[in-house]
Every structure is written in structure tokens, then in C-alpha cells.
Amino acid sequence: MxxxxxxxxGGSQAGAPIxxxxxxxxxxxxxxxxxxxxxxxxxxxxxxxxxxxxxxxxxxxxxxxxxxxxxxxxxxxxxxxxxxxxxxxxxxxxxxxxxxxxxxxxxxxxxxxxxxxxxxxxxxxxxxxxxxxxxxxxxxxxxxxxxxxxxxxxxxxxxxxxxxxxxxxxxxxxxxxxxxxxxxxxxxxxxxxxxxxxxxxxxxxxxxxxxxxxxxxxxxxxxxxxxxxxxxxxxxxxxxxxxxxxxxxxxxxxxNLVLLAVPVFVLLGSLLEMSGLARSLIDFMCALLGHVRGGLQFVLLGAIFLVSGISGSKAADMAAVAPALFPEMRKRGSDPEELAALLAASGAMTETIPPSLVLITIGAVCGVSISALFVGGLMPAVVATLLIGAVCWLRARRESAASAARAPFAQIARTFVVALPALVLPVLIRVAVVEGIATATEVSTLGVAYTLLFALAARAAGKPVPLRRLYRMLVDAAALSGAILLIIGLATSMAWALTRSGFSGQLVDMMQSVPGGKTGFLLVTIVCFAILGSVLEGIPAIVLFGPLLFPAAHALHINDVHYAMVVILAMGLGLFAPPFGVGFYAACAIGKVSPDGVGRRVWRYLLALLVALVVVTFVPWISTGFLSAAPSF
Structure with missing residues (x-):
């Protein structure tokens, strides 16, 4: 790169005249x-x-x-x-x-x-x-x-x-x-x-x-x-x-002003790591679960689950958690390739956790209430987390007993107090949206202000918070957001061309005529978006095909939020599945291991995700059961 x-x-040598x-x-x-x-x-x-x-x-x-x-x-x-x-x-x-x-x-x-x-x-x-x-x-x-x-x-x-x-x-x-x-x-x-x-x-x-x-x-x-x-x-x-x-x-x-949440949440993910909030969260979970067999695998799952509610970016989630946790897991004998496989699966399982950028994109381009998506995304992620946790538990039974001693209650309490600001932040974000205090775009700025205040307070207390990195973080957030937003803009142009050609109407008619009615439509959706997720990644696939398929789902009386969860989980499955999934290779890069060995180990976790996807697809209540709490913006 x-x-x-x-x-x-231009490749000039150091010291050469410019x-x-x-x-x-x-x-x-x-x-x-x-x-x-x-x-x-x-x-x-x-x-x-x-x-x-x-x-x-x-x-x-x-x-x-x-x-x-x-x-x-x-x-x-x-x-x-x-x-x-x-x-x-x-x-x-x-x-x-x-x-x-x-x-x-x-x-x-x-x-x-x-x-x-x-x-x-x-x-x-x-x-x-x-x-x-x-x-x-x-x-x-x-x-x-x-x-x-x-x-x-x-x-x-x-x-x-x-x-x-x-x-x-x-x-x-x-x-x-x-x-x-x-x-x-x-x-x-x-x-x-x-x-x-x-x-x-x-x-x-x-x-x-x-x-x-x-x-x-x-x-x-x-x-x-x-x-x-x-x-x-x-x-x-x-x-x-x-x-x-x-x-x-x-x-x-x-x-679309709703998409302004993208750069702000990307910035929030960087601030999370710089301020030390991510590290404090991991320290607390290690003290709580580190002594049990396979405990650090559960720590990884829990950390990704909680951090996903803060950063909004799956790459930022993995980059914030893995470098802090992997060295200790390797010390305790964990296989680096197994860790990368678990990291990839954990990235896929949390695609529906607010404030996911995919949720924000669906709300912006498909006309679905973002607050409803934020509420509906939690339970599908819980189901996926529990099923992957079950795979970790089954694997841990074949491992030797954990060598780490149980942390004393005083250490657990101390790390809990230190991690409390990190635990409060995802709650603050979700409550602000659900209670109507701020829109999804505005709540991202509340998260940035909260994290910056914490970083300043920590620096005043003598902790090493590198605020000098803030400028580079702003530039990095702008660059990543520009890459995402340009895809959305040009995919919107492409979707217009497809609509003008009459393809959109033909696609809706074809999807609605699939044998099996609503069930057949959902199964075809899973297959299509799993393929699209592996090739195009989530956001361009949503922008390109979401406005075409959401009306078809609505015509079949499928709840928009439920359909969004099916689409997101299917795309997450494709995004983190070898050999094409970009998220899979990102997890391998963060874990610093070869994709060849990880590919053999990731499938058991992806199977658990597939089971979770099927459960969420055919039990709509998991996605819609708590929607009465969500106001519309």
C-alpha cells in the first residue's frame, strides 16, 4: 500500500533535495x-x-x-x-x-x-x-x-x-x-x-x-x-x-445527514483505544473470567460484544481488542490460528449491535427507523454470541485446566471500577437513542465528547494518554469514511441505473414468486446476501440491493427490522468466510497469522453463526420483540 x-x-532518498x-x-x-x-x-x-x-x-x-x-x-x-x-x-x-x-x-x-x-x-x-x-x-x-x-x-x-x-x-x-x-x-x-x-x-x-x-x-x-x-x-x-x-x-x-454518523463513529472507535477504555474493559473481564477453562475465549467474545456497541466499526472492534488480549491468550497456550478464527467469527456475530455502520446505512438508504434497528439488533447478536460461546465451551472441555489463579475479589472490584466508564458508554449511546434524547447521528457526538472528557481526566490524573495522536486519528477517520461514503454514492448511481432499466421491478417480481412464499423469499435472501457479503462487503451490497429487496419483503408482510437482521447476519457470514470474505483476511492480519491455517478452524464457528441465522430468520420475535420501546426519527 x-x-x-x-x-x-516520489520515492526520493532521505536528505535529497525536494x-x-x-x-x-x-x-x-x-x-x-x-x-x-x-x-x-x-x-x-x-x-x-x-x-x-x-x-x-x-x-x-x-x-x-x-x-x-x-x-x-x-x-x-x-x-x-x-x-x-x-x-x-x-x-x-x-x-x-x-x-x-x-x-x-x-x-x-x-x-x-x-x-x-x-x-x-x-x-x-x-x-x-x-x-x-x-x-x-x-x-x-x-x-x-x-x-x-x-x-x-x-x-x-x-x-x-x-x-x-x-x-x-x-x-x-x-x-x-x-x-x-x-x-x-x-x-x-x-x-x-x-x-x-x-x-x-x-x-x-x-x-x-x-x-x-x-x-x-x-x-x-x-x-x-x-x-x-x-x-x-x-x-x-x-x-x-x-x-x-x-x-x-x-x-x-x-x-444524507444520517450518514454523518459514519465518520463520527469511526473517530469514536479510535478514541476508545487511545483513551484506554478498551484496555480497562479487557482487564476487568480477564480478572472476572481468566481463571476458568477457556475463559479468555469468553473474554474475547464479551469484549467484542461490548466494544461493538461503542465503535460502530467491525475493523475497529477487532483492532481495539485483539492486540490487548492476544498476547496473554498465547501465553496460556492458545493456538494463534484458533484465536484468529474466533476473532473472525466474533466480528461477524456482532454485525447487528448498535451503532453498527451497516445498521445506519440500512436506515439511511432503505427508509427504516434507525432507532428501531438499534433496538432490534441486540437480541440477534446475543443469540449468535451464545452459540459461538457454546462452541468455545465444547473446545475448552478438551483442553487442560486453566493455569491462571482466580483473581481475588479486591482485584475484580478494582478493575470493575476502572472499567465502569467503558461499561457505561454503550449504555449511554443506546439509552440516548431509545429515549429520544438524540438521533443516531447526534448520539455519536455525545460518545466522542464523553470519551474525550475521560481521556482529559485520565491525562490530568497522570495517566499516559497520547493526545498528540488526535490529529492523525481525525485524518484516518476522514479517509476511512470517505472510502465508505464514495461507495454509497456510486452504488446509489448504479442502483438508479438498474431501476431505470426495469431490472428492479423484475427482481422484486422474481423474489416474490419464489416457491414457498415468505419462507422461500427469506431463504433466497440468505443465500444472495451471504454471497454479496463475501464479494462486495456489507455497505455496498446494502446500498445496491437494499432499496430493491426491502419493498419486496414489505409486500410479503415481513417486518423491516426483522428483514434487516436476516440480511445483516447473512452478509456477516459471507464477509468473514474464506476464501473471499474480506473480514476474514482482516482478522488474520490483526492476529498476524496466515489465512491458510485459520481457514480450517473458522468453519466450526461459522456453522454456529449459520445456526444463529436460521434461528433469527424463523423466530421473528428475536428481532421485533422489543420494538415498542423505539421511537421513530
Whole structure:
């Protein structure tokens, strides 16, 4: 992975003079990083002030949401630029890594060129879109909406510059020439085949949205740009729709204020680790359960369950817990590959725990109450946790007795007191949403403020809290959020194209006509989303197919929250299952073990997850039994 620093330096040796071009490149990178970090700070401050003024001072700030929405578009686009700079856009590299170095160089060049071509095609339409939005004024601030929409052409232009720079920085002139020939040949072939594609009717969707997307993803093109190039190719060659539609749909998908919870919860996950809250939670659970046979496996499950309610990001969950717990588990004789398998399964089992980013995404793009999703997601996760815990217990019976001594009551009490702030935070988040104190977006800022206050208090008490890391955490949160939000924006454009083609209606009719009625529909949903989860990851799969399938489920009288839990658990199963699941490889990387050995051990845990999925699917009460407590936002 090439970092922004590497791109800026262009591989120059330490101490070598920096050329003016590199100096300008480095200055632009630092400017984008600073702007993204500042925007995230501003967003947190604006939303937090909105909560305080509305609920504490009873004087709502009528302009707060409007300003937050305008700044959010800039945060999303600059975050996307940062993600491209740092090579952090979501992509599949499992296939490319098996190729020879020469073929890998070709694939990298093709992927970079696809990004260049797509961004170049939308820069001008994005500028026209922003110009058109200048005629619309916002109601509270009376500000031209074009100032918000200008984020799209500015972000697209910056991404084009980054993509060209990355393309030129790749080694091997032959690989770049071969990539240009390959992409050019595909473009010419599609252009010549346009009359035949038009005559095919909706079968041409297989060419653009299956073959072209799959081909782009296989060579390592980021998923967002694979969606984008397929959509613009389809609109250009077989429709009369202008490319401005791609930009307007992209703007609509990324501008939803509900999605502002994504960067704030990602930031909260980083603050959780920096403040020491995650470590204190693990210390308490180790003192409580560390002496029992297989106790640390239960500690891992419990820690992931609790931390998932705080960070909202599964990668952040695993990264916060594993480094603190794995060394002690290895000391006690645990197999590192077994630990990684358990970590992958625990990541999948907590996909429904609020404030999961997938829950927030479903609420935003499928029109489901986020507060209801937050309430309905807890019991399915409990069922999955208990079943994986049963697998851990059965394995522990074959192990030798635990060597660690039972912790004295005084130690348990002391670690409990230290961990109490960490235990209170997920309760605070859930109560604030369920009781209507704050929306899902606003409650994320309450969590950030709570964690920062704890970190400052701990630092004042003499504990080593590295606040100097805060700036890098803001930049990291902006980059990760930009990668997620760009997928949502371009998947929204792709979903519009599929809807315009009539495919959505055909899909709904097909799903509704599956033999078995509601039962058959749910079983097909499990299979489809398990496959989609392994290939596309959760968020793009939801954005692309959620708006198509949720209406079909509703027509079959399936509760939206219940259907969401089935979809999320099925995607989690695919996301963490080898050989394609991206989450599986993330767990192996965090555990620092080879995926080869982990693949043989993870299946017993995934079987338990499958059983949990079946139980949740056919016992709807698990998802809907407590919904009367959830207000609607």
C-alpha cells in the first residue's frame, strides 16, 4: 500500500533535495488532510451544540443540521481523496496476489487507469451540477446550495490528479502501456457492440453490471470506482441519459445527514483505544473470567460484544481488542490460528449491535427507523454470541485446566471500577437513542465528547494518554469514511441505473414468486446476501440491493427490522468466510497469522453463526420483540 507520504516524496532518498513539484504535491496533501480533519472537528462541534441547545437550553439551532449537511459533502469528498492518496479504498486483492509480479504490475496499472478514466468522465458533469445548484438557496442560512455541491467537482478534480500521479508512479513502463491497450480495447469493443447491446434489452445488464464490474474488481479496482465505470459505460452506450445523472445520484447518496454518523463513529472507535477504555474493559473481564477453562475465549467474545456497541466499526472492534488480549491468550497456550478464527467469527456475530455502520446505512438508504434497528439488533447478536460461546465451551472441555489463579475479589472490584466508564458508554449511546434524547447521528457526538472528557481526566490524573495522536486519528477517520461514503454514492448511481432499466421491478417480481412464499423469499435472501457479503462487503451490497429487496419483503408482510437482521447476519457470514470474505483476511492480519491455517478452524464457528441465522430468520420475535420501546426519527 502506498501512503500519501510516499506519493508526495516520489520515492526520493532521505536528505535529497525536494523538487518544486514534489514540494507542491506535499503541500497539497497536507492541506487536504488539514481541511478534512478540521471539517470533522466542525461537524462534531455543530452536532453537539445542536443537542445541547435543543435538549438542555430548549432553544433549537434551526441552522445546525443545514450547516452540518453542507460541510458533510466536503468532508465526504475530501475523505475520498485522502483514501485514494493512501490506497485505502475498499478493493479485492486476493486474486491478484496469486499472479506473477508481471501480471500484478499490469493489474495495478489497469486498476489505476480505470480510476483515471471514470473521474475524468465526471469532472465536467460535476461542475455543471454544482453550477445548477447555485440557483437553489437553503431555507435557514439562505446560502446557495451550489457552495455545498462544489465539493463534487473539486473532489473529482483532486482525485483525477491523485489517480494520474499514482498511475505514473507505478513501476514498469510496459505494464502501463499494456494497461492502456487493455482498457482501450475494452472501450472500443463496447462502443462497436453498442447496437447489439441495445438490441439485447435488459440482458445487457449482465455485460455492464456483472462482467464489467467483476472484471474491474478482480484486477484490484476499488469497488466504488468499479461501480462508477460500469454505470457511466451503461448510460453512455445504451441510454440517452446524461452523465450528470451519475453526479446527481452520487450527491444524493452521499449527502444524507444520517450518514454523518459514519465518520463520527469511526473517530469514536479510535478514541476508545487511545483513551484506554478498551484496555480497562479487557482487564476487568480477564480478572472476572481468566481463571476458568477457556475463559479468555469468553473474554474475547464479551469484549467484542461490548466494544461493538461503542465503535460502530467491525475493523475497529477487532483492532481495539485483539492486540490487548492476544498476547496473554498465547501465553496460556492458545493456538494463534484458533484465536484468529474466533476473532473472525466474533466480528461477524456482532454485525447487528448498535451503532453498527451497516445498521445506519440500512436506515439511511432503505427508509427504516434507525432507532428501531438499534433496538432490534441486540437480541440477534446475543443469540449468535451464545452459540459461538457454546462452541468455545465444547473446545475448552478438551483442553487442560486453566493455569491462571482466580483473581481475588479486591482485584475484580478494582478493575470493575476502572472499567465502569467503558461499561457505561454503550449504555449511554443506546439509552440516548431509545429515549429520544438524540438521533443516531447526534448520539455519536455525545460518545466522542464523553470519551474525550475521560481521556482529559485520565491525562490530568497522570495517566499516559497520547493526545498528540488526535490529529492523525481525525485524518484516518476522514479517509476511512470517505472510502465508505464514495461507495454509497456510486452504488446509489448504479442502483438508479438498474431501476431505470426495469431490472428492479423484475427482481422484486422474481423474489416474490419464489416457491414457498415468505419462507422461500427469506431463504433466497440468505443465500444472495451471504454471497454479496463475501464479494462486495456489507455497505455496498446494502446500498445496491437494499432499496430493491426491502419493498419486496414489505409486500410479503415481513417486518423491516426483522428483514434487516436476516440480511445483516447473512452478509456477516459471507464477509468473514474464506476464501473471499474480506473480514476474514482482516482478522488474520490483526492476529498476524496466515489465512491458510485459520481457514480450517473458522468453519466450526461459522456453522454456529449459520445456526444463529436460521434461528433469527424463523423466530421473528428475536428481532421485533422489543420494538415498542423505539421511537421513530
Amino acid at each position: 502506498q501512503t500519501s507520504q510516499t506519493l508526495a516524496q 523538487s518544486p513539484a514534489r514540494a507542491v504535491s506535499r503541500a497539497v496533501i497536507h492541506l487536504v488532510e488539514f481541511a478534512a480533519a478540521a471539517l470533522l472537528v466542525a461537524e462534531v462541534g455543530i452536532l453537539l451544540c445542536g443537542v445541547i441547545w435543543r435538549y438542555a437550553l430548549d432553544s433549537p439551532l434551526v441552522w445546525s443540521d443545514e450547516l452540518a449537511s453542507a460541510l458533510f459533502s466536503w468532508l465526504a469528498m475530501l475523505g475520498s481523496v485522502l483514501a485514494l492518496l493512501r490506497g485505502e479504498h475498499m478493493k479485492m486483492t486476493a486474486v491478484v496476489k496469486r499472479w506473477s509480479p508481471a501480471w500484478q504490475a499490469w493489474a495495478q496499472s489497469v486498476a489505476s487507469l480505470v480510476v483515471c478514466v471514470f473521474v475524468a468522465m465526471i469532472v465536467v458533469p460535476a461542475a455543471h451540477h454544482a453550477s445548477g445548484q447555485m440557483e437553489i438557496s437553503t431555507p435557514a442560512l439562505d446560502m446557495p446550495d451550489g457552495w455545498r455541491a462544489m465539493a463534487l467537482p473539486v473532489g473529482a478534480a483532486l482525485m483525477f490528479c491523485v489517480a494520474v500521479a499514482r498511475m505514473l508512479a507505478l513501476p514498469g513502463i510496459r505494464a502501463r502501456i499494456a494497461a492502456i491497450v487493455t482498457v482501450g480495447a475494452v472501450a472500443v469493443a463496447l462502443w462497436l457492440a453498442a447496437p447489439a447491446l441495445l438490441a439485447m434489452g435488459n440482458l445487457n445488464l449482465l455485460v455492464f453490471f456483472v462482467a464489467l464490474v467483476a472484471g474491474a474488481i478482480v484486477v484490484g479496482t476499488p469497488i466504488a470506482f468499479a461501480f462508477g465505470i460500469a454505470t457511466v459505460s451503461y448510460l453512455t452506450l445504451v441510454t440517452h441519459a446524461p452523465l450528470g445523472i451519475v453526479v446527481s445520484r452520487m450527491d444524493e447518496g452521499m449527502a
